[in-house]
Amino acid sequence: xxxxxxxxxxFTLLIGxxxxxxxxxxxxxxxxxxxxxxxxxxxxxxLSGMHLNILGSYHEDMVRxxxxxxxxxxxxxxxxxxxxxxEGVTKLTxxxxxxxxxxxxxxxxxxxxxxxxxxxxxxxxxPVENELPVEYIDPxxxxxxxxxxxxxxxxxxxxxxxxxxxxxxPTTLQDLLNPALRGEIITPDPSTSGTGYTFISSVLQLMGxxxxxxxxxxxxxxxGQYTISGYTAAEKAGLGEYxxxxxxxxxxxxxxxxxxxxxxxxxxxxxxxxxxxxxxSGSEKNIAAQKFIDFCISKRALDALVELANCVAVRxxxxxxxxxxxxxxxxxxxxxxxxxxxxxxxxxxxRFSILxxxx
Amino acid sequence: MNHFRKNEEQPxxxxxxxxxxxxxxxxxVGTVIIVLTSGLPYNKLHTIEDASYVQQxxxxxxxxxxxxxxxxxxxxxxxxxxxxxxxxxxxxxxxFVEKEDKSQGRIRNRELSGTxxxxxxxxxxxxxxxxxVVDGITYGDANTxxxxxxxxxxxxxxxxxxxxxxxxIDRYTRIVLRTDSSRINLSTTAKKxxxxxxLACKLLRDNDQLSEVLRGKGNALCQIEIYTDDxxxxxxxxxxxxxxxxxxxxxxxxxxxxxxxxxxxxxxxxDLQSIHSILRQR
Numbered sequence: 001x002x003x004x005x006x007x008x009x010x011f012t013l014l015i016g017x018x019x020x021x022x023x024x025x026x027x028x029x030x031x032x033x034x035x036x037x038x039x040x041x042x043x044x045x046x047l048s049g050m051h052l053n054i055l056g057s058y059h060e061d062m063v064r065x066x067x068x069x070x071x072x073x074x075x076x077x078x079x080x081x082x083x084x085x086x087e088g089v090t091k092l093t094x095x096x097x098x099x100x101x102x103x104x105x106x107x108x109x110x111x112x113x114x115x116x117x118x119x120x121x122x123x124x125x126x127p128v129e130n131e132l133p134v135e136y137i138d139p140x141x142x143x144x145x146x147x148x149x150x151x152x153x154x155x156x157x158x159x160x161x162x163x164x165x166x167x168x169x170p171t172t173l174q175d176l177l178n179p180a181l182r183g184e185i186i187t188p189d190p191s192t193s194g195t196g197y198t199f200i201s202s203v204l205q206l207m208g209x210x211x212x213x214x215x216x217x218x219x220x221x222x223x224g225q226y227t228i229s230g231y232t233a234a235e236k237a238g239l240g241e242y243x244x245x246x247x248x249x250x251x252x253x254x255x256x257x258x259x260x261x262x263x264x265x266x267x268x269x270x271x272x273x274x275x276x277x278x279x280x281s282g283s284e285k286n287i288a289a290q291k292f293i294d295f296c297i298s299k300r301a302l303d304a305l306v307e308l309a310n311c312v313a314v315r316x317x318x319x320x321x322x323x324x325x326x327x328x329x330x331x332x333x334x335x336x337x338x339x340x341x342x343x344x345x346x347x348x349x350x351r352f353s354i355l356x357x358x359x
Numbered sequence: 360m361n362h363f364r365k366n367e368e369q370p371x372x373x374x375x376x377x378x379x380x381x382x383x384x385x386x387x388v389g390t391v392i393i394v395l396t397s398g399l400p401y402n403k404l405h406t407i408e409d410a411s412y413v414q415q416x417x418x419x420x421x422x423x424x425x426x427x428x429x430x431x432x433x434x435x436x437x438x439x440x441x442x443x444x445x446x447x448x449x450x451x452x453x454x455f456v457e458k459e460d461k462s463q464g465r466i467r468n469r470e471l472s473g474t475x476x477x478x479x480x481x482x483x484x485x486x487x488x489x490x491x492v493v494d495g496i497t498y499g500d501a502n503t504x505x506x507x508x509x510x511x512x513x514x515x516x517x518x519x520x521x522x523x524x525x526x527x528i529d530r531y532t533r534i535v536l537r538t539d540s541s542r543i544n545l546s547t548t549a550k551k552x553x554x555x556x557x558l559a560c561k562l563l564r565d566n567d568q569l570s571e572v573l574r575g576k577g578n579a580l581c582q583i584e585i586y587t588d589d590x591x592x593x594x595x596x597x598x599x600x601x602x603x604x605x606x607x608x609x610x611x612x613x614x615x616x617x618x619x620x621x622x623x624x625x626x627x628x629x630d631l632q633s634i635h636s637i638l639r640q641r
Contacts, residue, residue, distance in 0.1 A: 059622030069566050081508050082621060091505075100505055235617060239599040254622070258605035258613065259579035261539070304566070307573040309622065319574070 045075030050288040054080040057088045057194065058106030058275060059231060062309050069304060070295050076288045084229050085111045085194035092120050092280065102283040103292055108194030109274040112143040113342030121278040128294045136274060136314040143276035144297050147311040150272040150332050151199055152249040154237050158261040170244060171265040173215065176222060183224040184243035186233045190352055194273065195230030195247045201341035201348055202271020206333050217355055238262040253310040253323055269333040422447045427473045431587050431601045431616060432518040433526060442514060447475050449510055450485055453498035466490065466508050469618050471515065487511045519625040524614060525557040527602065533586040536634060541641060552633035560612060560629030569626060572611045579605040581638060606634060
């Protein structure tokens with residue numbers, strides 16, 4: 001009898017311990033950190049309960065749109081921050097050992113290349129990248145292009161016709177050095193803006209180092225204002241605050257389509273860049289980051305960007321920009337290498353900084 | 360004699376085993392008895408003598424609302440508890456800084472200021488620009504600056520509504536209707552009509568609808584320019600609007616904040632009859 005009572009009490013104790021262990025296991029499984037369970041689900045809200053932090057360096061409305069579309073489609077909550085390319089590189093570099101962001105989207109490819117060399121961006125092979133032309137995918141597997149941007153000279157034709165009636169509008173790099181235009185040019189700052197850096201690096205690749213720096217020094221004397229972001233220059237020229245802007249064509253087209261009198265010319269030998277997306281190191285195995293990159297290079301994401309920002313998507317099945325052309329139709333410097341521009345960036349910016357500080 | 364000694368050893372072993380099993384068993388049984396009979400406060404209603412005092416304490420501790428102020432967009436009041444509490448939470452855990460760290464760059468392009476409003480305790484005043492300033496003191500390190508950027512960006516969504524846009528249109532604000540060939544300063548009556556039409560617009564959030572409208576927009580018919588700052592300075596001889604709205608034939612209104620300068624700030628769908636009427640007359 002006594003043995004029976006002892007055994008019964010012992011059995012009760014064991015059952016109690018077993019129940020609490022079972023409930024802990026259930027709780028752990030609900031937290032759902034197993035990638036395969038999410039990846040196997042093809043339905044809506046497959047990434048419910050997950051969160052993604054995006055750092056973006058193109059227009060905020062573009063970052064917002066992609067974030068909202070992805071949030072709706074996947075169920076993953078998203079936070080994003082939009083800052084100019086140069087600041088984006090600085091921020092990601094500063095956080096190298098403890099990154100806040102899971103993905104970096106936008107900016108120019110030289111920024112992604114320079115972050116790649118520092119190990120701040122990681123390789124991820126997306127199943128969707130097979131749908132992109134191979135020349136727009138990083139051979140190291142880090143960045144994947146979304147769209148292409150080309151430099152352009154934008155002129156406020158309303159002001160030009162009033163102030164220079166009968167004169168031909170500037171369409172070449174040499175035209176911009178006309179002393180009459182001193183103080184009337186607005187352009188992005190190469191140290192903060194990917195657009196601005198693309199301009200000076202493309203001038204150097206086009207003209208060679210010596211002639212290129214001579215040109216940049218002379219051009220600097222014509223500039224009335226350097227802006228932090230690329231888009232600001234187009235907006236202020238369109239609104240008439242400045243006569244001429246030098247920045248990416250897509251930004252100028254947005255202003256023009258909004259109804260402001262900005263005439264764009266892709267000048268001979270114009271530089272261009274690729275606008276890519278990448279996973280930040282530390283998030284290579286993060287399913288939400290992977291799915292977001294897949295989404296960013298999908299047709300529906302790129303169509304959304306073209307609708308909003310008039311850019312030239314790299315995918316051949318995307319819609320064409322309103323009033324825009326394909327890259328092959330533009331007068332750009334086809335020998336320009338954004339990858340070389342990335343490799344030379346630190347030296348070029350250092351020399352540019354000395355040049356503008358001397359003025 | 361030997362048999363007697365054997366019997367003495369066996370009872371000792373048996374007693375030891377009993378103790379080993381008995382102690383934990385008694386513990387369990389005893390606990391169960393205590394819980395069932397002791398009157399621990401489960402499933403019982405407890406009345407706090409001075410309920411109004413406790414309520415007052417809880418109201419003092421909980422922020423009620425958040426007032427945000429932007430130099431161009433004016434002010435908005437946010438009452439959603441999650442946003443108010445997120446702001447309060449951030450501001451109350453910011454570390455004090457002896458020296459501002461400007462290497463991280465500005466948090467925002469334009470100063471955003473605000474007040475967290477409480478029922479019965481002093482409000483908290485803050486601003487987010489180069490850094491976070493709370494009641495006149497600078498706070499925040501690089502990590503919290505990032506959080507402040509996220510938070511400010513989210514809070515500022517409250518400015519981008521048809522209601523807030525229409526509130527900018529009043530008799531004190533210069534509103535210009537711009538086309539390729541003309542600039543028309545809107546009269547007080549025209550501004551009043553425009554204000555009502557903008558208030559009736561729909562904010563486009565649904566992606567499919569936004570896509571459809573963007574693809575069908577064509578070129579803009581005109582722009583509505585809002586000059587919230589009417590002063591001209593030496594550095595800026597040519598005055599430009601602070602906000603402009605590109606108006607398209609399919610009803611799309613794309614709103615741009617010039618200082619913000621990062622693309623459009625919101626898309627609305629609406630019928631601006633008063634504007635179309637003016638355009639037809641020209």
